[in-house]
Amino acid sequence: MFENFSHSVLQHYWWIIVSLLAAILVFLMFVQGGQTFVYSLGKTKTQRKMVVNALGRKWEFTFTTLVTFGGAFFASFPLFYATSFGGAYWVWLLILFAFIIQAVAYEFRSKPNNIFGSGTYEAFLFINGLLGTVLIGTAVATFFTGSDFRLDDMNRVTWGNSWRGLELAFSFGRYETYINLSLGLAVFFLARSLGLMYFLNSIDDETLDKRIRKKLWYSALLFLVLFLFFLVNILVMKGYAVDPETRIVFLEQYKYLNNLLNMPIVLIIFLTGVVAVLFGLIVSLTKASTKGIWSAGFGTILTVFALLLVAGFNNTAFYPSYSNLQSSLTIANASSSKYTLTAMSYVSLVVPFVIAYIWYAWKAINKKKIDEEEMSDEESHAY
Amino acid sequence: MENFDMSLIDWSRGQFALTAFYHWLFVPLTLGLSFIVAFMETIYVRTGNPEWKRITKFWMILFGINFAIGVATGLILEFEFGTNWSNYSWFVGDIFGAPLAVEGIMAFFLESTFVAVMFFGWNKVSKRFHLTSTWLVALGANLSALWILVANAWMQNPVGTEFNFDIARNEMTSFWAVLFSPTAISKFLHTITSGFVLASIFVMGISSWYLLKRRHILFAKRSMVVAGTFGILSSVFLVFSGDESAREMARVQPMKFAAMEGLYKGTTNAPLIAIGFMEKPTPPGLERDFAFKIEIPNMLSYMAYLDVNKFVPGIEDLLWGNEKQNIRSYEDKVKKGKKAIQALALYKRSAKISDSLKFAGDTARADKHKNTANEALAIFKTNFKDPDGSYNFGYGYYAGHGRSIKELIPDVPTAFYSFHLMVILGVHFGIVFLLGMIFIYKRKIIKKRWYLWITFWTIPLAYIATMLGWLLAEMGRQPWVIQDLMPTLSAVSQLDSSSVKLTFWIFAGLFTALLLADFFILRRQILIGPKEGGK
Numbered sequence: 001m002f003e004n005f006s007h008s009v010l011q012h013y014w015w016i017i018v019s020l021l022a023a024i025l026v027f028l029m030f031v032q033g034g035q036t037f038v039y040s041l042g043k044t045k046t047q048r049k050m051v052v053n054a055l056g057r058k059w060e061f062t063f064t065t066l067v068t069f070g071g072a073f074f075a076s077f078p079l080f081y082a083t084s085f086g087g088a089y090w091v092w093l094l095i096l097f098a099f100i101i102q103a104v105a106y107e108f109r110s111k112p113n114n115i116f117g118s119g120t121y122e123a124f125l126f127i128n129g130l131l132g133t134v135l136i137g138t139a140v141a142t143f144f145t146g147s148d149f150r151l152d153d154m155n156r157v158t159w160g161n162s163w164r165g166l167e168l169a170f171s172f173g174r175y176e177t178y179i180n181l182s183l184g185l186a187v188f189f190l191a192r193s194l195g196l197m198y199f200l201n202s203i204d205d206e207t208l209d210k211r212i213r214k215k216l217w218y219s220a221l222l223f224l225v226l227f228l229f230f231l232v233n234i235l236v237m238k239g240y241a242v243d244p245e246t247r248i249v250f251l252e253q254y255k256y257l258n259n260l261l262n263m264p265i266v267l268i269i270f271l272t273g274v275v276a277v278l279f280g281l282i283v284s285l286t287k288a289s290t291k292g293i294w295s296a297g298f299g300t301i302l303t304v305f306a307l308l309l310v311a312g313f314n315n316t317a318f319y320p321s322y323s324n325l326q327s328s329l330t331i332a333n334a335s336s337s338k339y340t341l342t343a344m345s346y347v348s349l350v351v352p353f354v355i356a357y358i359w360y361a362w363k364a365i366n367k368k369k370i371d372e373e374e375m376s377d378e379e380s381h382a383y
Numbered sequence: 384m385e386n387f388d389m390s391l392i393d394w395s396r397g398q399f400a401l402t403a404f405y406h407w408l409f410v411p412l413t414l415g416l417s418f419i420v421a422f423m424e425t426i427y428v429r430t431g432n433p434e435w436k437r438i439t440k441f442w443m444i445l446f447g448i449n450f451a452i453g454v455a456t457g458l459i460l461e462f463e464f465g466t467n468w469s470n471y472s473w474f475v476g477d478i479f480g481a482p483l484a485v486e487g488i489m490a491f492f493l494e495s496t497f498v499a500v501m502f503f504g505w506n507k508v509s510k511r512f513h514l515t516s517t518w519l520v521a522l523g524a525n526l527s528a529l530w531i532l533v534a535n536a537w538m539q540n541p542v543g544t545e546f547n548f549d550i551a552r553n554e555m556t557s558f559w560a561v562l563f564s565p566t567a568i569s570k571f572l573h574t575i576t577s578g579f580v581l582a583s584i585f586v587m588g589i590s591s592w593y594l595l596k597r598r599h600i601l602f603a604k605r606s607m608v609v610a611g612t613f614g615i616l617s618s619v620f621l622v623f624s625g626d627e628s629a630r631e632m633a634r635v636q637p638m639k640f641a642a643m644e645g646l647y648k649g650t651t652n653a654p655l656i657a658i659g660f661m662e663k664p665t666p667p668g669l670e671r672d673f674a675f676k677i678e679i680p681n682m683l684s685y686m687a688y689l690d691v692n693k694f695v696p697g698i699e700d701l702l703w704g705n706e707k708q709n710i711r712s713y714e715d716k717v718k719k720g721k722k723a724i725q726a727l728a729l730y731k732r733s734a735k736i737s738d739s740l741k742f743a744g745d746t747a748r749a750d751k752h753k754n755t756a757n758e759a760l761a762i763f764k765t766n767f768k769d770p771d772g773s774y775n776f777g778y779g780y781y782a783g784h785g786r787s788i789k790e791l792i793p794d795v796p797t798a799f800y801s802f803h804l805m806v807i808l809g810v811h812f813g814i815v816f817l818l819g820m821i822f823i824y825k826r827k828i829i830k831k832r833w834y835l836w837i838t839f840w841t842i843p844l845a846y847i848a849t850m851l852g853w854l855l856a857e858m859g860r861q862p863w864v865i866q867d868l869m870p871t872l873s874a875v876s877q878l879d880s881s882s883v884k885l886t887f888w889i890f891a892g893l894f895t896a897l898l899l900a901d902f903f904i905l906r907r908q909i910l911i912g913p914k915e916g917g918k
Contacts, residue, residue: 057499057502057503058499060454060495060496060498060499061495061496063454063458063495064487064491064492064494064495066458067457067458067461067487067491068484068487068488068491068492069487070461070462070465070483070487071461071480071483071484071485071486071487071488072484072487072488074461074464074465074472074476074479074480074483074484075476075480075481075483075484075485076480076484078472078473078476078477078480078552079473079476081464081465081469081472081473081476081480082465082469082470082472082473082476083469083473084465085462085464085465085466085469085472086465086466086467086468086469086470086472086876086877086878087469089466089876089878089882090882092462092465092466093466093886096458096459096462096466097889097893099455099458100455100456100458100459100893100897101455101893102455103451103452103454103455103458104451104452104455104897104900104901106451107447107448107450107451107452108448108451108900108901108904111448111904111907111908112904112907112911113903113904113906113907114900114903114904115896115899115900115903116896116900153551153728153731153732153735154470154551154731155473155550155551155552156469156470156473156877157469157876157877158877162879164878164882246742336476336477336480336481336554336555337477337547337554337555339554339555339556339558340477340478340480340481340554340555343481343555343558344481344484344485347481347484347485347488347489348488350488350489351488354488354489354492354493357492357493357496358492358496361496361497361499361500361516364500364504364507364508364512365499365500365503365504365507365508367507368507377506
């Protein structure tokens with residue numbers, strides 16, 4: 001069935017899949033957000049243990065989604081993989097660094113004889129929560145604000161700045177830096193808000209409950225302010241458009257706003273997402289509800305999904321070069337061949353099945369909330 | 384042609400080798416131990432005997448500690464293709480990306496979802512569901528090995544692909560050819576069975592230690608029965624798949640095959656060296672003599688072609704050619720490869736100029752450049768690969784500019800010693816499994832202290848053997864990233880070598896620290912032992 005689709009349709013299909021994976025990844029970064037609260041929420045050893053264990057049974061999903069996102073992006077848009085990873089070297093390596101230390105932290109933290117002490121592994125969790133979210137958010141912002149690179153005839157990348165991508169977060173003379181950082185920090189505070197709502201949903205402890213709801217106010221408000229700043233900026237700025245005939249990239253005023261208006265379905269997805277996030281936050285803040293995570297999580301997925309469609313669809317360069325416009329990547333020039341996309345599209349049919357068993361296993365494990373009793377039970381595995 | 388920053392290439396290779404090395408310290412145990420705990424839990428569910436539950440749970444704890452760090456190092460490997468080998472990522476991303484994506488979708492989620500059930504589900508889900516989860520973890524872990532090994536095998540034997548000259552990259556023409564490439568199948572089987580053997584040795588070795596200390600005796604014996612049985616069966620497959628791998632290598636990577644035997648001058652009825660020590664080469668020749676060797680007559684020809692009379696080409700036959708045996712020289716391939724590279728550049732340039740002239744309305748000049756482009760393309764096509772399908776393209780990077788044809792020879796002692804030591808160790812493991820089963824059957828194992836000590840100290844040997852296998856596979860194919868198509872020097876990302884040096888040391892420090900933590904945690908868990916042991 002996929003053989004009958006045009007190359008362009010398959011490129012759009014794969015952009016949808018990659019965007020969806022990225023959107024799910026942002027939602028699952030509630031784990032990272034939650035990790036930044038290990039100390040401030042857990043005042044006693046048992047409370048800390050409950051917080052860590054609530055996250056400990058989910059961190060693998062985030063990690064796996066990140067790996068799968070990388071693999072899917074590689075398979076479908078290899079030129080992005082080559083250009084961005086090989087170009088913005090330091091950004092990606094810092095992100096990787098932040099995730100290596102996370103992978104061992106849960107398993108090693110409470111084990112005897114772990115050399116560095118549980119405090120070190122808790123610090124690993126914090127670093128992962130902070131760097132992982134801020135850097136990924138900042139990197140995604142460059143899908144709108146552009147980077148400084150050039151591709152030669154053989155599509156080999158030359159990065160313009162010796163800071164290798166870090167300049168996108170630190171060259172404060174450039175206005176776009178603030179847009180990049182605003183998204184990075186917005187993702188950080190969103191992840192924290194989601195993390196807090198996840199705790200409400202999965203831990204059964206009264207003192208923690210109160211503390212969580214108080215902290216949620218700060219995270220939620222900071223997230224909203226930062227996200228609004230990012231959103232307004234990208235909607236009013238010039239965006240990187242592509243002429244569908246000549247494939248020439250040019251700057252177009254209000255490009256991203258136009259994209260939203262030209263693609264009403266995307267606009268609806270976006271608005272639904274925003275409303276769902278707000279609803280989740282409000283319910284958690286004003287009522288005793290513990291279900292906020294579902295609405296806010298679902299909303300996060302929709303919002304991020306819509307934003308990435310805005311970055312890639314409607315003749316837009318999704319990975320623009322501001323110093324060399326014609327080197328910008330579009331879903332047409334960065335993609336795999338029609339054959340590979342077709343083959344991979346068949347593989348993608350497995351995804352609903354994967355989601356189904358994840359859902360089933362998640363439900364089975366979360367049937368009962370984490371409480372003090374479970375943490376003191378020798379028989380159940382705990383971090 | 385351009386100049387290459389060799390220091391950048393060396394550090395980039397070093398970084399990849401470092402991460403791959405650390406990753407492979409943890410993966411084989413995951414591959415095998417996942418099955419061993421699945422067997423144990425199956426026995427528990429079948430018999431309902433709580434002793435088997437304790438056995439399962441103990442090995443599962445060790446599995447979990449080892450698993451976490453394998454995950455951590457695996458992430459880096461995937462992304463390093465982009466960060467450090469970006470030219471590679473574009474040049475073959477159309478083929479190479481697919482198995483990585485399939486691995487994520489089909490294997491990693493299976494593994495990570497059910498690992499959570501395996502660890503946290505004991506009191507939350509039914510026995511059956513838990514057992515199924517354990518089996519799915521084993522399946523997931525080995526499925527992920529399948530896909531990454533398919534990717535690796537493709538680098539060793541790039542099948543199912545066609546070069547697209549317009550965008551200067553290779554494109555997939557057959558997913559099935561990539562997946563069912565004979566190189567991929569033998570590599571997959573040989574690698575996972577090596578993991579099974581390592582995990583069996585791991586379980587046997589630790590159990591031996593308990594027996595030596597007269598602790599958890601029933602527990603240790605039961606663990607040994609499971610691991611010993613699994614080990615013997617796996618060893619059989621290990622030998623067959625290794626034999627198959629060697630034949631594949633002789634076919635698609637004759638240089639690696641020659642290097643692994645230290646064969647400089649090819650011969651018919653080639654003998655296999657069972658044990659040998661090499662001397663330092665005496666200039667000016669290439670050849671290294673053997674100070675000492677024991678040979679099995681005809682065996683190498685038989686191993687490579689199942690025919691004792693067949694000619695096995697040596698390193699010199701490959702470099703300079705051998706007309707009698709119809710072997711084309713690397714010299715010739717370098718010449719053709721260079722022509723192909725130059726023609727491709729000219730084609731790209733002329734086509735681009737032609738397009739922009741056409742856009743400007745200057746049709747006459749546009750056509751002229753179009754002609755130049757077409758001529759260049761014709762030259763490219765005749766030189767890119769030979770009619771028999773073998774590539775010349777990658778060899779072109781070794782023409783001029785201080786490059787030498789001798790760079791096309793891998794490090795011979797590395798290949799030779801890693802291969803021979805690996806085989807010797809493999810035989811040793813087989814003997815360990817067999818003796819262990821005999822001693823258990825005769826109820827004598829606890830008295831055979833020498834055997835128990837040897838088995839315990841075989842654990843590090845199992846790690847060394849599996850590392851040697853990769854050393855042969857990866858060092859033996861140098862300088863190729865993709866056999867005959869792309870050498871490391873054209874695959875690397877253009878970075879400052881100082882950046883790569885810095886990340887190399889960061890990773891080296893971090894991984895070593897984590898390895899130490901992993902080691903001491905494992906050691907402590909083993910010292911603590913299973914709860915309420917089986918005395």
